Amino acid sequence: MQKKGRTLLAGVALSSPDKILFDAQGLTKADIAAHYMRVAERMLPWTRKRLVSLVRCPEGRSRECFFQKHGGKGFPAEVKRREIVEKNGGKAEYLxxxxxxxxxxxxxxxxxxxxxxxxxxxxxxxxxxxxFDLDPDEALEFADVRRAAFDLRERLSAYGLKSVPLVTGGKGVHVVVPLARRAEWPQAKAFARSVARTMEAEEPERFLAQAAKAKRKGRIFIDWLRNERGATAIAPYSTRARPGAPVAVPVSWAELSELAAADTFHVADMEARMQAPEPWAETAGWRQSLTRKVLATAGAGDE
Known part of the structure; x- marks a missing residue:
């Protein structure tokens, strides 16, 4: 619906719908909104009722962008607010x-x-x-990241945990482990840290469990730090503010073995993608958690 320079989508008034957000592709604000309408059925189960941080690009991808995690003025009411207690004991409004x-x-x-x-x-x-975010040194090939993802899958399987891969739209792969909501953040962080450090200890020429860029030469950083209170990761089916309008896309393990890059999928590919089976559908039936046995086996203790 059009009204005085605005487009009404899902009950939200979209101003300046013709504003270009991806110059090279000519993608407008309306095109990006259409993307989310297209993928919402698959995206929302992974984003609904989660605190979000946003990368906002008021003048499009090629101009200045900024990261926002707290509430602010001007947001439509459809982006909800939630006041939470932060690590330092203070309170802040999140979205x-x-x-x-x-x-x-x-x-x-x-x-x-x-x-x-x-x-x-x-x-x-x-x-x-x-x-687990597999973040490679720039000199590495995607084949190295892909191999690391499969190795991590096997490591997690040894602890009795199933996982699924997401290509991030950048250079890396996220290995995602759906959980029953039993353990708390300290246990999740301890487990993830232990997995990363164990893999680094066993193959230090391939893996790194520290974020230091200077130490990453020729190696893949297993970013376990996304598994703590307040940390975030890119949402499945989110666009990325990168050249080419890539999308972070869930894939199956079989499909990952065939992919040539982590930025394979773009906004223009999503209509066809939505016609294919949902690669993470099987996770709906999984019932797994970070039990004391899993934590102890991983050397994470009972923190």
């Missing part, structure tokens, strides 16, 4: 998404990336997933 209208409202605020917490607002202290 979360409930539905398609919330995604479109984010686009109205020129959001090009949605990053989500690993827990939901009704049980904020109990994560329902782990995310």
């Amino acid at each position: 979360y998404i409930d539905d398609l209208a919330g995604l479109i409202a984010g686009v109205q605020m020129n959001t090009l990336e949605f990053h989500v917490w690993g827990s939901r607002i009704d049980r904020l202290e109990k994560p329902d997933r782990l995310v």
Whole structure:
């Protein structure tokens, strides 16, 4: 619906719908909103009722962008607010998404990336997933990252945990472990740290469990730090504020073995992608958690 230079989508008034957000592709604000309408059914199960941080690009991808995690003025009501207690004991207002209208409202605020917490607002202290971000040195090939993802899958399987891969739209792969909401953040962080450090100890020429760029030469940083309270990871099906309008896309392990890059998928590919089977559908039936046995086996203790 058009009204005085605005387009009404999912009940949200989209101003300046013709504003170009991706110059090279000619993608407008309306095009990005259409993307989220297209992928919402698959995206929302992974974003609904999670605190979000937004990468906003008011003048498009090629201009200045900024990261926002707290509430601010001007947001449509469809982007919800939640006051939470932070690590230092103070309180701050955060944002979360409930539905398609919330995604479109984010686009109205020129959001090009949605990053989500690993827990939901009704049980904020109990994560329902782990995310291991495989972040390679620039000199490495995607084949190296792909191999690392499969090695990590096997490592997690040895602890009795199933996982699924997400290509980030950048250079890396996220290995995601859906969880029943039993363990709290300290246990999740301890487990993820232990997994990363063990893999580094066993193959120090391939893996690194520290974020230091100077030490990453020829290696892959297993970023376990996304598994702590307040940390975020790119949401499945989110666009990325990168050249080419890539999208972070869930894939199957079989599909990952065939992919040539982590930025394979773009906004223009999503219509066809939505016609294919949902690669993470099987996770709906998984019931796994960070039990004391799993933590002890991984050397994470009972923190």
